[in-house]
Amino acid sequence: MSASLKQPILKNTKQLTLALLKPDICANAALPPKIFEAIKSRNLDIVKQRQVLWKEEDAGTFYAEHKGKFFYQRLCGYMTSGPFQALILSSPNAIKEWRALIGPTHPVRARINQPDTLRALYGLTDTRNSFHGSDSDETAKNEIGLFFPEFDVDAWHKEQQ
Numbered sequence: 001m002s003a004s005l006k007q008p009i010l011k012n013t014k015q016l017t018l019a020l021l022k023p024d025i026c027a028n029a030a031l032p033p034k035i036f037e038a039i040k041s042r043n044l045d046i047v048k049q050r051q052v053l054w055k056e057e058d059a060g061t062f063y064a065e066h067k068g069k070f071f072y073q074r075l076c077g078y079m080t081s082g083p084f085q086a087l088i089l090s091s092p093n094a095i096k097e098w099r100a101l102i103g104p105t106h107p108v109r110a111r112i113n114q115p116d117t118l119r120a121l122y123g124l125t126d127t128r129n130s131f132h133g134s135d136s137d138e139t140a141k142n143e144i145g146l147f148f149p150e151f152d153v154d155a156w157h158k159e160q161q
């Protein structure tokens with residue numbers, strides 16, 4: 001048998017990302033089903049899903065890099081204003097796919113430049129922009145660990161092979 005035939009056959013490699021449907025989306029019962037439909041249509045699989053209610057210190061941990069910025073208090077107030085949904089999404093290019101689906105950080109810019117994105121459709125203000133998505137594999141792993149401490153990212157990847 002040639003060396004190449006001895007290689008294990010790997011299934012399509014999948015990527016994980018952490019997605020948040022922020023409190024404004026979850027406060028309106030009509031909206032989450034529309035978001036789940038959009039997720040499905042983009043061929044993103046929901047691996048895990050959890051409702052979260054943050055205290056001030058949880059928001060402070062997640063958004064530590066923004067401490068001191070003019071919108072920091074507003075951001076923490078928003079993210080502690082009610083329950084929201086955390087999702088682990090997977091697809092071959094999940095990070096890029098989900099960020100493309102939600103669109104630019106600022107909803108007004110999204111409405112002008114990318115009107116079909118979720119932030120263009122549902123985002124309220126620069127702060128109340130309705131969604132979050134990890135921006136790299138390393139960030140995704142850290143963020144998944146924050147919301148789903150029982151979920152082993154490395155073991156999940158091994159299972160996919």
Ligand SMILES: Nc1ncnc2c1ncn2[C@@H]1O[C@H](COP(=O)(O)OP(=O)(O)OP(=O)(O)O)[C@@H](O)[C@H]1O
Pocket residue numbers: 066071075104105126127128129131132133134135
């Ligand atoms: N200029 C701003 N004015 C008001 N709020 C802001 C501003 N920039 C960012 N935010 C808020 O802080 C969050 C985190 O900012 P960040 O720069 O990490 O944006 P992002 O990566 O597009 O958003 P997220 O991390 O939520 O996906 C934004 O999602 C938004 O809620």
